[in-house]
Amino acid sequence: QVQLQESGPGLVKPSQTLSLTCTVSGGSISSGSYYWSWIRQPAGKGLEWIGRIYTSGSTNYNPSLKSRVTISVDTSKNQFSLKLSSVTAADTAVYYCARGDHTSYCGGDCPPDYWGQGTLVTVSS
Amino acid sequence: AIWMTQSPSLLSASTGDRVTISCRMSQGISSYLAWYQQKPGKAPELLIYAASTLQSGVPSRFSGSGSGTDFTLTISCLQSEDFATYYCQQYYSFPWTFGQGTKVEIK
Numbered sequence: 079q080v081q082l083q084e085s086g087p088g089l090v091k092p093s094q095t096l097s098l099t100c101t102v103s104g105g106s107i108s109s110g111s112y113y114w115s116w117i118r119q120p121a122g123k124g125l126e127w128i129g130r131i132y133t134s135g136s137t138n139y140n141p142s143l144k145s146r147v148t149i150s151v152d153t154s155k156n157q158f159s160l161k162l163s164s165v166t167a168a169d170t171a172v173y174y175c176a177r178g179d180h181t182s183y184c185g186g187d188c189p190p191d192y193w194g195q196g197t198l199v200t201v202s203s
Numbered sequence: 204a205i206w207m208t209q210s211p212s213l214l215s216a217s218t219g220d221r222v223t224i225s226c227r228m229s230q231g232i233s234s235y236l237a238w239y240q241q242k243p244g245k246a247p248e249l250l251i252y253a254a255s256t257l258q259s260g261v262p263s264r265f266s267g268s269g270s271g272t273d274f275t276l277t278i279s280c281l282q283s284e285d286f287a288t289y290y291c292q293q294y295y296s297f298p299w300t301f302g303q304g305t306k307v308e309i310k
Binding site for chain 2: 174188
């Protein structure tokens, strides 16, 4: 069974770049027709979709973050990553990585079905 | 972006109750809607996709219905492990968006 695990600094200073990595185990990140997503959740609030990537390198980003976000994939390490630049306190949240499928029975994209446990990132000086 | 109105935001219920949560879209999304359950300190878990298809392993007391702009999640007989927060999510168009959440608490 596939498992996802986020890792990265738990504290980032304002104006700096938040960098997180999601390590995929239990299967190759390149196998199948999967996409790999980042989603975040400020404390006590709802979920915000950040973006996603296919192993082909094709990406989709949330326009509200697009100018600051980069998602990349490293198939040799079975990992994908998130970089969010120029962070402020508003970027403080639990960040989740997740996997979704792209199949005919979903009519294209399926919603994310495997999620990491999440990692808290605090933006503070 | 497609906006979603999820209601109610808080639902007080007892074990054994039938509960219903609504999600209304600002525009039609066909059946590209998912429902998630989230417990405190945990990642969301996918319950339903394509508006009404039960994810593997999810109990049959959960059901989803609707298409276009109006969707419903129903729990037919609430169990103790069902007290959690529920979110709808549209994956019809980017950016994918989530509802504000419905917390189901013990009455």
